[in-house]
Amino acid sequence: MSENILVIGGGPAGLNAAVMLSELGVNVALVERDSFLGGNPKKFKYKFLFPDMQPADNVIGELIKKAESGGNIKVYYSSEVSDFKENGKKFDAVIKSASGSETKTFDSVIVATGFEHFDPARDAKYSYQLFDDVIDIKDLERMMGENNFVRPSNGKPPKKVAFILCVGSRDRHVGNQYCSRVCCTVSVKQAIEMREHFPDCEAYIFYMDIRTYGFFEDLYWKAMEEHDVQIVKGRIAEITSGPDNTVVCKGEDTLLRGPFEIPFDMVVLASGMEGGPQSPEISSKLGIELDEHGFLKPENVTLSPFKSNKPGVFLAGACTGPKAISDSITEGAAAAMNAYTYAVKNR
Amino acid sequence: MALEKHESRPVAEKGEHIIARHLIEDENIKEEKNLVIDGVDVSGRWNTFIISRVDSEFDRSFFEEIKKTVAGSRINRCWQCGMCTASCTVTPLYRRFNPRAFIYMMQLGNLKELKKYIDVAWRCVGCYKCSQRCPKQVNPAEMMEALALVIKKYFPEEVETKLKLDEEVKKIYEDMIIGHGRLDLAKLHTSAMQKSGRTKELLGKIERGAILKMAKDGRAFSILKLGKPHNWGSSRKAIENYLHKLNTIENGEAGV
Ligand SMILES: Cc1cc2nc3c(=O)[nH]c(=O)nc-3n(C[C@H](O)[C@H](O)[C@H](O)COP(=O)(O)OP(=O)(O)OC[C@H]3O[C@@H](n4cnc5c(N)ncnc54)[C@H](O)[C@@H]3O)c2cc1C
Numbered sequence: 001m002s003e004n005i006l007v008i009g010g011g012p013a014g015l016n017a018a019v020m021l022s023e024l025g026v027n028v029a030l031v032e033r034d035s036f037l038g039g040n041p042k043k044f045k046y047k048f049l050f051p052d053m054q055p056a057d058n059v060i061g062e063l064i065k066k067a068e069s070g071g072n073i074k075v076y077y078s079s080e081v082s083d084f085k086e087n088g089k090k091f092d093a094v095i096k097s098a099s100g101s102e103t104k105t106f107d108s109v110i111v112a113t114g115f116e117h118f119d120p121a122r123d124a125k126y127s128y129q130l131f132d133d134v135i136d137i138k139d140l141e142r143m144m145g146e147n148n149f150v151r152p153s154n155g156k157p158p159k160k161v162a163f164i165l166c167v168g169s170r171d172r173h174v175g176n177q178y179c180s181r182v183c184c185t186v187s188v189k190q191a192i193e194m195r196e197h198f199p200d201c202e203a204y205i206f207y208m209d210i211r212t213y214g215f216f217e218d219l220y221w222k223a224m225e226e227h228d229v230q231i232v233k234g235r236i237a238e239i240t241s242g243p244d245n246t247v248v249c250k251g252e253d254t255l256l257r258g259p260f261e262i263p264f265d266m267v268v269l270a271s272g273m274e275g276g277p278q279s280p281e282i283s284s285k286l287g288i289e290l291d292e293h294g295f296l297k298p299e300n301v302t303l304s305p306f307k308s309n310k311p312g313v314f315l316a317g318a319c320t321g322p323k324a325i326s327d328s329i330t331e332g333a334a335a336a337m338n339a340y341t342y343a344v345k346n347r
Numbered sequence: 348m349a350l351e352k353h354e355s356r357p358v359a360e361k362g363e364h365i366i367a368r369h370l371i372e373d374e375n376i377k378e379e380k381n382l383v384i385d386g387v388d389v390s391g392r393w394n395t396f397i398i399s400r401v402d403s404e405f406d407r408s409f410f411e412e413i414k415k416t417v418a419g420s421r422i423n424r425c426w427q428c429g430m431c432t433a434s435c436t437v438t439p440l441y442r443r444f445n446p447r448a449f450i451y452m453m454q455l456g457n458l459k460e461l462k463k464y465i466d467v468a469w470r471c472v473g474c475y476k477c478s479q480r481c482p483k484q485v486n487p488a489e490m491m492e493a494l495a496l497v498i499k500k501y502f503p504e505e506v507e508t509k510l511k512l513d514e515e516v517k518k519i520y521e522d523m524i525i526g527h528g529r530l531d532l533a534k535l536h537t538s539a540m541q542k543s544g545r546t547k548e549l550l551g552k553i554e555r556g557a558i559l560k561m562a563k564d565g566r567a568f569s570i571l572k573l574g575k576p577h578n579w580g581s582s583r584k585a586i587e588n589y590l591h592k593l594n595t596i597e598n599g600e601a602g603v
């Protein structure tokens with residue numbers, strides 16, 4: 001008799017966990033609340049991924065294909081775990097979907113419910129949703145994914161674009177003190193893409209620190225050295241409307257020690273990652289811990305970042321904190337290994 | 348070694364021959380106008396010495412002092428992002444008023460640098476726009492209060508001069524109102540300039556231009572023609588009465 005394992009969330013982490021378990025001969029129930037697989041990269045149509053600009057399809061598309069091509073994976077689209085109970089060392093879960101509810105017993109569980117993009121409208125100083133030409137990095141990902149990179153206000157290509165880092169991250173006022181880790185790299189990547197498509201469009205990045213950690217630094221160097229992207233040290237305190245249908249960034253150049261108010265055609269906010277409403281929901285439904293940042297809490301952040309505090313329930317991907325796709329995929333594999341071991345031990 | 352100074356020979360302006368002289372502050376140039384060492388005349392440029400501008404100390408005791416105050420207790424939080432200066436109401440008017448930079452100077456105990464800003468350091472209008480945005484919740488608005496106290500403590504003389512000047516200008520203003528019932532802006536301006544030792548500027552290009560303009564558009568003559576307002580005596584009494592009362596109340600509160 002083969003094992004039954006429940007995977008909640010069909011983003012990069014959950015997909016990879018499901019695919020690996022399936023290859024081990026495990027019966028996997030993959031529960032995804034959206035009507036499609038692929039998580040945030042699919043939802044926002046990421047087109048080229050950092051660090052090597054490879055088409056997202058090579059990664060996400062590949063994983064989706066494997067998960068959907070049968071094997072031992074049963075995908076539940078537009079569904080959720082509506083009830084969850086411990087049953088000895090096993091778990092009884094009710095999976096609710098459009099076609100009704102199904103109760104099943106699982107040997108172990110992997111939570112891969114991912115993150116939500118910070119909604120920049122929550123930080124009023126950036127005037128997101130007030131001005132059409134103020135967008136954020138997920139909007140820009142989607143625009144580029146749809147080959148539709150133009151100013152939303154008039155449909156024309158922009159001539160001068162500002163990226164503003166750390167929107168919704170590293171800020172006590174919005175309640176997120178952590179660094180979202182990917183937004184610096186996403187921003188320099190997008191600046192490069194923009195300069196490639198529209199060489200006469202200038203790109204400026206307003207930063208407090210640029211955290212393109214590890215090898216992602218290559219993109220940062222490339223943005224400056226091959227694409228003349230200009231960095232300016234200082235955070236933006238206000239975005240207002242300017243003459244000739246521009247948006248004005250008001251800030252301080254902390255290196256030159258002076259205030260500026262500069263008009264741009266378009267502003268891109270590097271909004272960060274949040275645990276979203278799903279993290280506390282899953283936390284209370286499954287009885288696992290939430291951390292002080294609003295993400296799910298690993299049993300030991302260093303020794304076992306893929307384990308929850310409840311034996312038999314494992315964690316993978318951005319549900320435990322901001323991270324890149326490669327990390328999410330790695331954790332999916334690690335969680336799969338651990339969930340499998342737990343299931344076999346308690347057979 | 349015999350050092351003599353003799354005053355006979357006229358010399359050039361201090362440090363005049365230094366290339367890029369404008370980059371060096373006056374106080375950093377040491378130069379004796381007349382100096383003879385061992386019989387050799389090394390007056391003026393031959394003895395010029397530029398004091399190093401390298402900072403050689405971070406004074407942490409000052410940081411500790413600020414941290415103990417209520418207003419300055421969060422000084423250790425500031426990471427110099429510039430959100431406060433970026434949102435400040437005053438900075439666009441006085442570029443030298445820079446809350447972020449002031450906080451940095453306070454963190455490092457750089458009183459030498461702070462001293463240069465005594466004239467603007469107290470200009471915070473308390474609008475709290477900075478504190479509303481500061482991502483670290485340093486409360487920069489209150490840090491500006493701490494700054495004002497620091498400046499008062501460490502540079503009492505400079506502050507004194509500043510306040511004394513304000514008092515004197517206020518007196519001119521009051522005398523003008525009470526005596527004439529009208530504000531003579533031109534006179535107020537010139538007296539304030541004189542009091543603050545800027546007499547030279549009064550003869551400068553800007554002032555001359557302003558006078559010429561006022562003469563052209565007629566304002567200068569209307570000032571000259573102005574008399575006292577009608578029945579000024581009774582109004583004057585009322586104002587004097589009011590000021591007197593105010594004084595008594597203030598003195599009463601202060602326990603004088
Ligand atoms: C703008 C932007 C661009 C990025 N670009 C890159 C890049 O180029 N390269 C890179 O390496 N990384 C990139 N990242 C990071 C990348 O998006 C994440 O690392 C990755 O999406 C995390 O995968 P995940 O599976 O953990 O979570 P997600 O992608 O968030 O997927 C979670 C899935 O779980 C589902 N789910 C949530 N709750 C429930 C529930 N209760 N029940 C059922 N299903 C649920 C969601 O619908 C979703 O499908 C980028 C991030 C951002 C913000």
Ligand code: SF4
Nearest residue numbers: 166169179180183184
């Ligand atoms: S990754 Fe960069 S933009 Fe994102 S929160 Fe960290 S420092 Fe800010």
Ligand code: SF4
Nearest residue numbers: 425428429430431481
């Ligand atoms: S906004 Fe806050 S953290 Fe940033 S420089 Fe000003 S006081 Fe410091």
Ligand code: SF4
Nearest residue numbers: 435471472474475477
């Ligand atoms: S409270 Fe003072 S320092 Fe802060 S923004 Fe207003 S004027 Fe500037």
